[in-house]
Amino acid sequence: MGATMRRTRPSAHRSIRIVLAFGLLLALALSATTASAAPTTTTVVVTGSDISSGDGSAGDTGWFTGDTRAGGDVSLVTGPSPTPLGTGSLHITTTDQVDGGNNQAKAQLFNYSYVGTPLADITAMSYSEYRSSDSTSNQGLHVGLNIEVDFAGDGVSYTSLVFEPIYQSGGIGALESDVWQTWDAYNGGNAKWWSSKPIPGVCAFDCFVTWNDILANNPNATIKGGFGFNNGSGWAGVSDENADALTIGVNGSTTTYDFEKTPPLLCRVFIWTHQNQECSFTSSNWITNFFRNFSGFGWPFGAGFR
Ligand SMILES: [Ca+2]
Numbered sequence: 237m238g239a240t241m242r243r244t245r246p247s248a249h250r251s252i253r254i255v256l257a258f259g260l261l262l263a264l265a266l267s268a269t270t271a272s273a274a275p276t277t278t279t280v281v282v283t284g285s286d287i288s289s290g291d292g293s294a295g296d297t298g299w300f301t302g303d304t305r306a307g308g309d310v311s312l313v314t315g316p317s318p319t320p321l322g323t324g325s326l327h328i329t330t331t332d333q334v335d336g337g338n339n340q341a342k343a344q345l346f347n348y349s350y351v352g353t354p355l356a357d358i359t360a361m362s363y364s365e366y367r368s369s370d371s372t373s374n375q376g377l378h379v380g381l382n383i384e385v386d387f388a389g390d391g392v393s394y395t396s397l398v399f400e401p402i403y404q405s406g407g408i409g410a411l412e413s414d415v416w417q418t419w420d421a422y423n424g425g426n427a428k429w430w431s432s433k434p435i436p437g438v439c440a441f442d443c444f445v446t447w448n449d450i451l452a453n454n455p456n457a458t459i460k461g462g463f464g465f466n467n468g469s470g471w472a473g474v475s476d477e478n479a480d481a482l483t484i485g486v487n488g489s490t491t492t493y494d495f496e497k498t499p500p501l502l503c504r505v506f507i508w509t510h511q512n513q514e515c516s517f518t519s520s521n522w523i524t525n526f527f528r529n530f531s532g533f534g535w536p537f538g539a540g541f542r
Contacts, residue, residue, distance in 0.1 A: 292348025307333030307341025346462025360485025373473035389456030
């Protein structure tokens with residue numbers, strides 16, 4: 237009896253250890269799976285060296301001035317204070333230039349890194365904007381967002397979807413000058429957009445429909461070109477605008493672009509996955525950016541400037 241018990245006890249302990257080890261491995265595997273699928277929040281600083289003229293039609297990603305025409309200008313400046321992020325912003329202006337009887341001044345700054353993204357995967361869009369009282373254009377005209385879209389998802393179709401603050405629930409009464417205002421261009425799918433061309437469910441120019449309406453009528457739509465800011469054309473008068481903190485979310489992971497005149501102090505973060513993650517600081521907001529840049533990446537072993 238005693239010899240039997242001596243034989244069975246070690247065997248039972250081995251079984252328990254095997255079960256515990258298997259359970260630990262399973263927990264680690266599930267943890268890793270969960271970590272890899274977790275949404276991320278990223279801030280990217282955009283400075284002048286990040287911007288090129290023209291568009292990303294050659295397949296380049298990054299920032300381009302798009303269809304910026306004579307009389308339109310984009311530049312990176314300090315202020316107007318207090319900026320939504322950092323110390324600078326994008327200055328996006330149009331003059332009262334007249335070309336052939338129409339005011340054609342137009343300024344754009346588009347990002348071409350989202351080409352091919354299904355519109356249905358977009359989960360956030362927002363930006364901050366500042367209209368100077370030096371503007372002489374109609375006070376309802378504030379800088380808006382554009383997305384160049386393949387609405388049929390067939391590689392051929394094209395329209396520009398446009399978000400403008402004046403067509404949102406507050407109307408012109410919500411628009412102000414000489415103050416930063418933040419616009420939610422997604423708003424749970426309830427933000428209003430219009431289309432530059434007729435597409436299923438949306439007429440050209442004059443149909444102001446929700447993002448969800450566009451998706452319902454164009455379920456295969458994808459981003460075809462640029463996503464970003466537009467000022468003009470066809471706006472009589474001078475438009476003096478600033479923009480900052482452009483956010484886009486894809487499948488729950490958001491990226492916010494912080495426009496800055498001065499290149500930030502760069503650092504490199506070493507995280508537990510042994511990957512390096514660029515992060516950025518400016519002298520006045522480095523504490524905020526320290527935590528913002530580290531969120532979503534887990535605790536680092538260390539960080540260093542370079
Ligand atoms: Ca900024």
